[in-house]
Amino acid sequence: MILGAIADDLTGATDLALMLAREGMRVVQVVGVPDSADFGDAEAVVVAMKSRTNPVDEAVAMSRAALARLQKAGARQIYFKYCSTFDSTPQGNIGPVAEALMADLGSDVTVACPAFPANGRTVFNGHLFVGRQLLSDSPMKDHPLTPMTNSDLVAVLAEQVSAPVGLIAHDSIAAGAEAVRTQIAEAKGFLILDAITDADLRVLGEAIADLPLLTGGSGLALGLPEAYRRRGWLTGAGEAEDFAAPEGPAVMLAGSCSKATRGQIAHAIAAGVPVLKLDPLAIADGRQTVDAALDFVTAATATPLIYSSADPDEVRAAQATLGRDRAGELVEHFLGDVARSLRDRGFRRFLVAGGETSGAVVTALGVSAMKIGPEIDPGVPWTVSLGDTPLALALKSGNFGAEDFFTKAWTLL
Numbered sequence: 524m525i526l527g528a529i530a531d532d533l534t535g536a537t538d539l540a541l542m543l544a545r546e547g548m549r550v551v552q553v554v555g556v557p558d559s560a561d562f563g564d565a566e567a568v569v570v571a572m573k574s575r576t577n578p579v580d581e582a583v584a585m586s587r588a589a590l591a592r593l594q595k596a597g598a599r600q601i602y603f604k605y606c607s608t609f610d611s612t613p614q615g616n617i618g619p620v621a622e623a624l625m626a627d628l629g630s631d632v633t634v635a636c637p638a639f640p641a642n643g644r645t646v647f648n649g650h651l652f653v654g655r656q657l658l659s660d661s662p663m664k665d666h667p668l669t670p671m672t673n674s675d676l677v678a679v680l681a682e683q684v685s686a687p688v689g690l691i692a693h694d695s696i697a698a699g700a701e702a703v704r705t706q707i708a709e710a711k712g713f714l715i716l717d718a719i720t721d722a723d724l725r726v727l728g729e730a731i732a733d734l735p736l737l738t739g740g741s742g743l744a745l746g747l748p749e750a751y752r753r754r755g756w757l758t759g760a761g762e763a764e765d766f767a768a769p770e771g772p773a774v775m776l777a778g779s780c781s782k783a784t785r786g787q788i789a790h791a792i793a794a795g796v797p798v799l800k801l802d803p804l805a806i807a808d809g810r811q812t813v814d815a816a817l818d819f820v821t822a823a824t825a826t827p828l829i830y831s832s833a834d835p836d837e838v839r840a841a842q843a844t845l846g847r848d849r850a851g852e853l854v855e856h857f858l859g860d861v862a863r864s865l866r867d868r869g870f871r872r873f874l875v876a877g878g879e880t881s882g883a884v885v886t887a888l889g890v891s892a893m894k895i896g897p898e899i900d901p902g903v904p905w906t907v908s909l910g911d912t913p914l915a916l917a918l919k920s921g922n923f924g925a926e927d928f929f930t931k932a933w934t935l936l
């Protein structure tokens with residue numbers, strides 16, 4: 524194994540696995556800390572955690588356990604994958620997890636870069652942009668769990684760590700990999716990396732391929748396989764692996780409240796997709812039940828969509844009554860229960876929107892590992908679970924995907 528990755532949520536793990544597979548690596552994605560350190564002939568293993576919004580101690584412990592397994596499997600380099608919108612709170616979990624991994628690896632310097640230009644995430648002078656907006660002006664300011672109100676990543680990360688946080692600005696990246704490598708060699712702690720294009724990411728790939736620990740979104744991995752190839756670690760052109768989606772009925776489940784997901788839902792409704800909208804308050808007081816949701820799915824004449832996605836005002840109202848965490852958990856458990864019951868009734872194809880939501884659904888489905896299939900939109904592939912009853916799973920990061928995602932995805936199977 525060359526690269527061992529630890530992702531703080533499931534859709535993020537899939538996003539990274541797709542990036543590595545597309546650049547020619549044999550990748551396996553596992554869900555949760557794997558029991559064994561045997562990953563067959565995988566050149567990269569991405570361990571998907573659900574640690575983005577857990578208490579800091581829990582997130583650190585889970586990530587360290589994953590690291591130990593990846594080290595045992597012989598990973599040459601470790602990658603901590605977090606969101607391209609740097610989803611975190613002043614407590615963490617990006618900083619504390621990264622610091623713990625650094626300590627375990629005996630390393631005193633690492634880099635941090637959430638840039639993913641194909642999805643509009645760029646970092647310039649240490650400030651994160653989402654499309655043309657600063658992160659703090661983007662819809663991420665209203666995220667239900669990790670509202671992002673500061674775009675200055677040096678400042679954001681400095682609040683979360685005890686080590687110093689510096690910046691390698693775009694002029695250094697434009698000067699090439701050697702210039703970046705020199706700055707890293709002279710630094711201690713964390714270095715935020717600017718990157719505004721895929722070409723920047725390829726320069727960075729070459730500059731960082733020998734560091735023990737990398738931290739970033741999936742974009743930072745763009746140039747790694749090529750850099751590994753140059754070092755002779757990765758051989759072969761990386762032929763696309765076979766992908767056969769299991770046959771069977773399908774369902775779509777959305778718990779993401781992102782602007783992108785809400786737009787995709789509106790598009791699906793306009794296209795005639797049968798929908799059921801969930802309300803956390805109605806789930807809490809028993810007015811909405813899993814049985815009723817299953818009846819809705821059974822009665823649907825086309826692939827149905829169940830969603831709890833709501834605009835920021837609705838989310839705030841639900842959270843004011845239930846509390847932020849309970850509102851989220853109610854929806855996640857509900858969708859997980861629905862998914863499990865549908866699998867038991869023969870459903871084999873699941874499209875899920877939202878990282879936390881995907882974590883809950885995939886856990887409920889008992890999926891422990893998956894292979895990467897065709898890309899639906901940047902950062903979102905179809906996957907197929909490994910094991911006795913394979914399931915086709917599309918796990919969409921909240922903010923990813925074109926407007927027609929919920930209808931287009933099915934045409935790729």
Ligand SMILES: Nc1ncnc2c1ncn2[C@@H]1O[C@H](COP(=O)(O)OP(=O)(O)OP(=O)(O)O)[C@@H](O)[C@H]1O
Nearest residue numbers: 779781831833841850851854877878879880920921
């Ligand atoms: N109507 C609602 N009111 C309050 N919370 C909600 C509502 N609908 C969903 N949630 C919760 O909001 C959270 C959304 O997080 P999730 O990670 O699934 O989506 P996302 O943040 O848009 O996606 P990603 O993490 O991939 O960017 C979940 O915990 C979900 O249960």
Ligand SMILES: O=C(O)[C@@H](O)C(=O)CO
Nearest residue numbers: 535538606607740878920
């Ligand atoms: O990096 C991203 O934006 C996504 O892979 C993600 O982590 C969403 O939860």
